[in-house]
Amino acid sequence: MINPHLSMNWQRVTIYICLSFFLIFFLAPLYVMLVTSFKSLEEIRESSLMLLPSEWIFDGWMKAWDHACVGLSCNGVKPHFMATFSITIPALLLAVFLGAINGYALTQWKFKGSDLLLAGLMMGCFMPFQLYLIPIAVTLREMGIFGTALGLILLHTVYGVPLTTLLFRNYYVSLPKELIKAALIDGAGFFRIFFQVVLPLSPSIVMVSVILIFTGIYNDFIFALTFGEVGKQPVMAALNNIVNSTYGVKEHNVNMAATLLTALPTLLIYLVAGKFFIRGLTSGAIKG
Amino acid sequence: MSLSINNLNKTFSKSLVLKDINLEIEKGEFVVLLGPSGCGKSTLLNCVAGLENVDFGGKILINKKEVTHLAPKERNISMVFQSYALYPTMNVRQNITFGMKCRGVPRPEMEETLKKTADLLQIGDLLDRKPASLSGGQRQRVAMGRALVHKPDIFLLDEPMSNLDAKLRTEMRVELKNLHRDLNTTIVFVTHDQVEAMSLANRIAVLNHGILQQMGTPDEIYQTPKNLFVAEFIGSPKMNFLPGVLEVSNEEASVVTEFVRFPVGHYSFNETPETGRAVTIGIRPEYIFNHESNPKSKSSVCFEVVIRNVENLGPDLSVFCQLGKIQLAFKIPNSGNKPKYNDTVKVWTELSECSIFCLKKGTRL
Numbered sequence: 001m002i003n004p005h006l007s008m009n010w011q012r013v014t015i016y017i018c019l020s021f022f023l024i025f026f027l028a029p030l031y032v033m034l035v036t037s038f039k040s041l042e043e044i045r046e047s048s049l050m051l052l053p054s055e056w057i058f059d060g061w062m063k064a065w066d067h068a069c070v071g072l073s074c075n076g077v078k079p080h081f082m083a084t085f086s087i088t089i090p091a092l093l094l095a096v097f098l099g100a101i102n103g104y105a106l107t108q109w110k111f112k113g114s115d116l117l118l119a120g121l122m123m124g125c126f127m128p129f130q131l132y133l134i135p136i137a138v139t140l141r142e143m144g145i146f147g148t149a150l151g152l153i154l155l156h157t158v159y160g161v162p163l164t165t166l167l168f169r170n171y172y173v174s175l176p177k178e179l180i181k182a183a184l185i186d187g188a189g190f191f192r193i194f195f196q197v198v199l200p201l202s203p204s205i206v207m208v209s210v211i212l213i214f215t216g217i218y219n220d221f222i223f224a225l226t227f228g229e230v231g232k233q234p235v236m237a238a239l240n241n242i243v244n245s246t247y248g249v250k251e252h253n254v255n256m257a258a259t260l261l262t263a264l265p266t267l268l269i270y271l272v273a274g275k276f277f278i279r280g281l282t283s284g285a286i287k288g
Numbered sequence: 289m290s291l292s293i294n295n296l297n298k299t300f301s302k303s304l305v306l307k308d309i310n311l312e313i314e315k316g317e318f319v320v321l322l323g324p325s326g327c328g329k330s331t332l333l334n335c336v337a338g339l340e341n342v343d344f345g346g347k348i349l350i351n352k353k354e355v356t357h358l359a360p361k362e363r364n365i366s367m368v369f370q371s372y373a374l375y376p377t378m379n380v381r382q383n384i385t386f387g388m389k390c391r392g393v394p395r396p397e398m399e400e401t402l403k404k405t406a407d408l409l410q411i412g413d414l415l416d417r418k419p420a421s422l423s424g425g426q427r428q429r430v431a432m433g434r435a436l437v438h439k440p441d442i443f444l445l446d447e448p449m450s451n452l453d454a455k456l457r458t459e460m461r462v463e464l465k466n467l468h469r470d471l472n473t474t475i476v477f478v479t480h481d482q483v484e485a486m487s488l489a490n491r492i493a494v495l496n497h498g499i500l501q502q503m504g505t506p507d508e509i510y511q512t513p514k515n516l517f518v519a520e521f522i523g524s525p526k527m528n529f530l531p532g533v534l535e536v537s538n539e540e541a542s543v544v545t546e547f548v549r550f551p552v553g554h555y556s557f558n559e560t561p562e563t564g565r566a567v568t569i570g571i572r573p574e575y576i577f578n579h580e581s582n583p584k585s586k587s588s589v590c591f592e593v594v595i596r597n598v599e600n601l602g603p604d605l606s607v608f609c610q611l612g613k614i615q616l617a618f619k620i621p622n623s624g625n626k627p628k629y630n631d632t633v634k635v636w637t638e639l640s641e642c643s644i645f646c647l648k649k650g651t652r653l
Contacts, residue, residue: 176371176373178369178370178371178373179373179375181334181339181367181369181373182367182373182374182375182434183386184338184359184360184361185337185339185360185365185366185367186361186386186387186390186434186438187360187361187387187391188386188387188390189390192390196375196386197375200377201376201377
C-alpha cells in the first residue's frame with residue numbers, strides 16, 4: 001500500500017528540484033552581471049567569474065550612469081534615459097488610448113467591414129519590423145521628422161495600436177451589449193459611453209496593455225538605432241554603443257552596470273504591476 | 289395615439305425576422321408583446337427604441353410624430369432590460385442620474401427628480417451602493433428608476449422579470465401594475481410568460497415567427513383565439529384539439545370526430561360552414577367536467593375517456609386522459625374522490641365557448 005502523503009512528498013521533492021534547477025539557470029547570469037559590475041577591472045581579469053567581489057566598488061555604476069562614452073559624447077546613459085522616456089510615455093499613452101477606442105468601436109459599434117478592418121490590423125501584429133525599415137525611412141523623411149523624437153513617437157504609436165486594439169477588442173467583446181443600449185437610451189453618445197461606462201470597466205486590460213507596450217517600446221532596438229536622433233538615441237541604442245565600442249580596454253564592470261541600469265525600468269514595471277498583468281490576462285482569457 | 293407601427297419589416301442578414309407588423313397603441317395602455325423565444329418580440333421593441341434600424345418602408349410614430357430614423361434619445365422613450373444593464377462602476381445615484389446628466393438637466397431639478405423617484409420605488413437607502421451589492425429585486429427597482437426619471441412617453445420593458453424568482457415576480461407584477469395605474473404612461477412589455485401577459489396587459493399582441501398573430505384584450509385572446517398557434521400558446525394546460533369533419537344538416541352544424549359528434553349549431557362562424565371541411569375543434573380544459581354541468585344545455589356532449597395522469601395543484605386537479613389516440617386535459621375542483629390511473633370515466637363538455645379552426649390553414653372559422 002502506497003502512502004498517499006509519501007507519494008505526495010516525492011512529487012513535491014521532484015517538483016522543487018526541477019524548479020530550483022531552472023531558478024539557478026535563469027538567475028546565474030543576473031548574478032554574474034551584478035557581481036561583475038561591482039568589481040574592479042583588475043579583479044575581473046584575475047579572479048573567478050562566480051566569486052563575490054573582494055572589494056565592492058561603485059566606479060562601474062558611476063561611469064555607466066554619468067560619463068561612459070556613447071559615440072563622441074561621454075555623458076553615460078543618463079541623457080539617453082530622458083530621450084527614451086520622452087518617446088516611450090507619449091507613444092505608450094497614445095497607443096493604449098487609440099487601442100481602447102478601436103476595441104470599443106470594433107465590438108460595440110459594428111459597421112460594414114469592421115471585421116475586415118480588424119483582420120487587417122491583426123496583420124500588423126505579426127509583421128517583422130525589418131520588413132519596412134526602408135519604407136518608413138522614406139516616409140519619415142518626406143514628413144520631415146526623420147531622426148527626431150517625434151518620428152519615433154509616431155512609429156511606436158502606429159506599431160503599438162494593432163496589439164492594443166486586439167487586446168481591448170478581446171476584452172470588450174464580452175461586454176454585455178445591453179449596457180451600451182442602456183446608455184444610448186439614456187442619451188449618451190459614443191465618447192461619453194466610452195469614457196463613463198466602458199473605460200471604468202477596463203483597468204486590468206489597461207494595465208496589461210501598458211506593460212506590454214511599455215516593454216515593447218522601451219526594449220525596441222532596431223527603430224531606436226535606425227531612426228533615433230543623433231546624440232539623443234534611446235537608451236537601448238546607447239547601451240549598444242557603450243558595450244560594443246571597439247577601441248580601448250573592454251570595461252566589463254561599466255558594461256554590466258549600464259546593462260543593469262537599462263534593464264531596471266522594465267524590471268520595476270513587472271514587479272509593481274505584475275499582479276494586475278496576470279489578473280488582466282486571465283480575466284481577458286476567461287471572458288474572451 | 290401614443291405609438292403606431294406601420295408596415296414594419298426587419299431583416300437580419302437576409303432572413304426576415306419581422307414581417308409587416310402593424311400596431312396601434314393608445315396613450316396610457318399597457319400592451320404586452322407575447323411570443324415564444326425567437327419570435328422577434330425583443331427585436332420589435334429594439335426597433336421602437338431606435339436600437340435597431342427598420343427596413344425601408346416601415347414607419348414608427350410616437351405621439352403622431354415620425355421617429356423611424358431618430359436616435360433613441362430623441363424619441364422620448366425609456367427602456368428596462370432583462371439583465372437590467374445597470375452601470376457596474378456607478379452607484380445607484382449615479383446610475384439613475386446618468387441619463388439626466390447626458391440630457392443636461394439642471395442640478396436642482398435633477399436632485400428633486402432623483403428624490404421623487406427614489407421615494408416612489410423605495411430605494412432611498414440604496415443610493416450609495418453599487419449594483420453588485422444589490423439583490424435582484426433591488427436591481428430591478430433601480431433599473432425602473434433609471435427609466436422613470438426621463439418622464440418618457442413610452443416605457444419599453446424587455447422581459448424585466450425573467451431574472452427574478454417566482455415569489456418576487458408575483459410581487460413585482462403587482463407593483464408594476466400599481467405603478468402603471470399611478471403614472472398612467474404607455475407601457476410596452478415583452479415577455480414569453482403567458483401568466484405575466486394575461487395578468488398585466490390591457491391588450492396582448494401575440495407574435496410568432498415575426499408575424500403578428502393576434503392583438504386583443506386578454507379575454508379576446510383567451511376566448512376567441514384567431515388561429516391554432518394563439519389557441520395553443522395561451523392557457524395551461526393547453527387547449528384540447530380534436531380533428532374532425534364539418535357536417536351541416538337542417539341548418540345545424542356539427543363537428544364529427546373519430547369517436548364523438550359535437551353539435552356546434554350555436555357557434556358563430558366567420559365563414560359559412562361547408563359539409564366535409566377538415567377542421568379542428570378546440571375546447572379549453574375548464575369546459576370539460578366529470579359531472580353533468582347543465583343537463584338542459586343543447587351544446588353539452590358526453591363521452592368516455594381513460595385517465596392517464598392526475599396533477600394535484602391544490603385547489604384544482606389537472607387531469608390528463610385519452611380519447612382513442614388523442615390526449616386531452618381537463619381541470620376539475622380538488623374535492624371528493626379523485627380519478628385514478630387507467631380508470632374509464634364519463635366526461636361532459638360544454639361547447640358554448642369552443643373554437644373551431646380550419647385544419648389546413650389553422651385559422652379560426
